[in-house]
Amino acid sequence: MKNHAATVAEWWRTVSLYTDQTGANISRTVLIAGEYSDRKYSQGSELSRLTVQQVIANSVKSAPFPVEHKNGVYLILTSEDVRMQDFCRAVCGFHYFTFPSMVGYTLPYAWVGNSGRQCPEVCAYPFAVPAYMKGGGMGAVEAPNGDVGVDGMISVIGHELAELSSNPLVNAWYAGEDPTAPTEIGDLCEGLYGTGGGGGYMGQVMRDGKGRTYNMNGRRGRKFLVQWIWNPLIKACSGPNALD
Incomplete structure (x- = not known):
């Protein structure tokens, strides 16, 4: 199957269909405004949902790293030797917002870890599959960039960025009755990558x-496998490689 029109930009257009209370759509443009590397593992190699906020606090104190309250979101990526609270057991990534008492600001953020050494069969599926599936059913597929851990992260990054943008302070778009355990636009389509x-x-x-x-296709010939997300117009999961 070939679909050269399936692009990352087209995938994000579905996210941009969501609006805030004023009716303004999520921006179609996403830019990297700054990067910060915590090479010395300032909080150690075992993180919690609180200590990861300290990593963000360190980054916003390092000029010229920008602080953007209105249009900015913050993405924390950890290497395969870093363990996170509930990683592999309950989450492959998550999003929330920082506490002013810790960071100085309320900033929407998401965390995604590299599962390559820890649980690729959980968080890098379908590039790795659980042992019980190896005797039958769908086997593992080849990762598009040759790195199971990183390729697995890419789909989770897409999932979390989509939800972070449509529900930044955990009080916006979600399905279900419980806002403390919301089902969001990525959750509704987890495991779906095509028609x-x-x-x-x-x-x-x-x-x-x-x-x-x-x-889907990225820039400079890059290719990615990213899960579909919930489309609010057709009320179904959709992606740029859809056949219908």
């Missing part, structure tokens, strides 16, 4: 000449 997906089947995706699996 016909569901019930453990990822859906129809693409493969390149080396057998690597992807469903």
Whole structure:
């Protein structure tokens, strides 16, 4: 299957369909405004949901790292040797907002970890599969960039950025009755990557000449496999590689 029109930008257009209370849409443009590297592991290699906020606090104190209250979101990525509270057991990523008492500001943020050494069969699926699936059913597929841990992170990053943008302070868009345990626009489509997906089947995706699996194209020839998200107009999961 080939679909050269399936792009990361087209995937994000679905996110931009969501609006705030004033009716303004989420921006179609996402820019990296700054980066901060905590190479010395200031909070150690075992993090909690509180200590990760201290990492953010350190970053906003390091000029010229920008602090943007209105249009900015903060993404924390950790390497494969860093352990996070509930990682692999309950989460592959999460989003929340910082506490002014810790960071000095209320800033929406998301965390995503590299599961390559810890639980690729959980957080880098379908590039790795649980042992019980190896005897039958769908086997692991080839990661589009050749790195199971990082390729797995990319889909989780998309998931969390979409939810962070549509529900930044955990009081905006979600499904279900409980705002403390919301089902958000990524949760509704987890495991779906193409048309016909569901019930453990990822859906129809693409493969390149080396057998690597992807469903959208990035810049400079990059390819990615990123889960679909909930489309508020058609009230169904959708992605740029949809066949219908």
